[in-house]
Amino acid sequence: MADMDAYCSxxxxxxxxxxxxxxxxxxxxxxxxxxxxxQPVTDRMAxxxxxxxxxxxxxxxxxxxxHFQSNGEKIPGEGALGLxxxxxxxxxxxxxxxxxxxxxxxxNELNIKKIxxxxxxxxxxxxHVIEKLGFTLSYTEYVHRTYYHYVLEKFKHV
Ligand SMILES: CC(C)(COP(=O)(O)OP(=O)(O)OC[C@H]1O[C@@H](n2cnc3c(N)ncnc32)[C@H](O)[C@@H]1OP(=O)(O)O)[C@@H](O)C(=O)NCCC(=O)NCCS
Numbered sequence: 001m002a003d004m005d006a007y008c009s010x011x012x013x014x015x016x017x018x019x020x021x022x023x024x025x026x027x028x029x030x031x032x033x034x035x036x037x038x039q040p041v042t043d044r045m046a047x048x049x050x051x052x053x054x055x056x057x058x059x060x061x062x063x064x065x066x067h068f069q070s071n072g073e074k075i076p077g078e079g080a081l082g083l084x085x086x087x088x089x090x091x092x093x094x095x096x097x098x099x100x101x102x103x104x105x106x107x108n109e110l111n112i113k114k115i116x117x118x119x120x121x122x123x124x125x126x127x128h129v130i131e132k133l134g135f136t137l138s139y140t141e142y143v144h145r146t147y148y149h150y151v152l153e154k155f156k157h158v
Contacts (some may be wrong), residue, residue: 003049006058007034010086019123020084022145044110047082050098052089060085062098064106067116077113079106083129090125099133107154114153121146 010016011030017023025033038046047063064079081102083095106112117135119126127148134157135150 003058004031004034006086007061010060010084013087015087016084019120019126045079047084050085050094052094058086059089059094060098062095062102064102064110064112064115067114077111079110079112079115081106081115081117081130083126095126095129096132099129103133103152103157107157112154114151116152117150118147119150121148 008025008027008030011025011033012027014024017025045064045066047061047065049058050060050062051057052059061084062082064081066074067078067080069075081099083099085095085098103115106115115135116138117130118141119130121140130150133152135152138149138151141147141149
């Protein structure tokens, strides 16, 4: 509950939501999602509150979540990386730091073999971070908007 205000202001920020959903959520929508939208997991594959060590403040949500195939089943051995940082903390290296930590966590602790992520065209900061982490473009897809699908495989990761 302590993170709810910070979570909601991120979700209400049109710039944060520009390439992830396309429009800001209202406070009511964000609260509802915070209170009901996140189910507990037992396999540690979820988005985690991202906390700034210096002052213990909530600055975003990052993590590895299951990669689902089109029939809704989880793809074994694969994870999807998500990075969301509040705008006042952009360009300080936090997404890169969190991304590296979750790649290591996925490959070395969860024993995942492949990590994927989808980025909407135009989200240049996200493309830059993902390519810095070693991901390569797998394919481009158009579903109402254009998405770049990136992949990082364990055997290629150093
Ligand atoms: C994408 C996002 C996670 C990046 O977070 P961040 O903490 O600012 O990222 P970092 O500071 O680690 O790195 C940003 C890098 O992108 C670069 N960058 C920033 N804006 C850029 C732009 N418009 N075009 C190209 N590069 C850009 C920065 O210079 C930096 O690169 P550098 O470290 O080589 O100098 C953040 O902007 C965000 O949360 N956006 C909204 C949610 C979102 O779109 N998430 C991604 C879903 S796929």
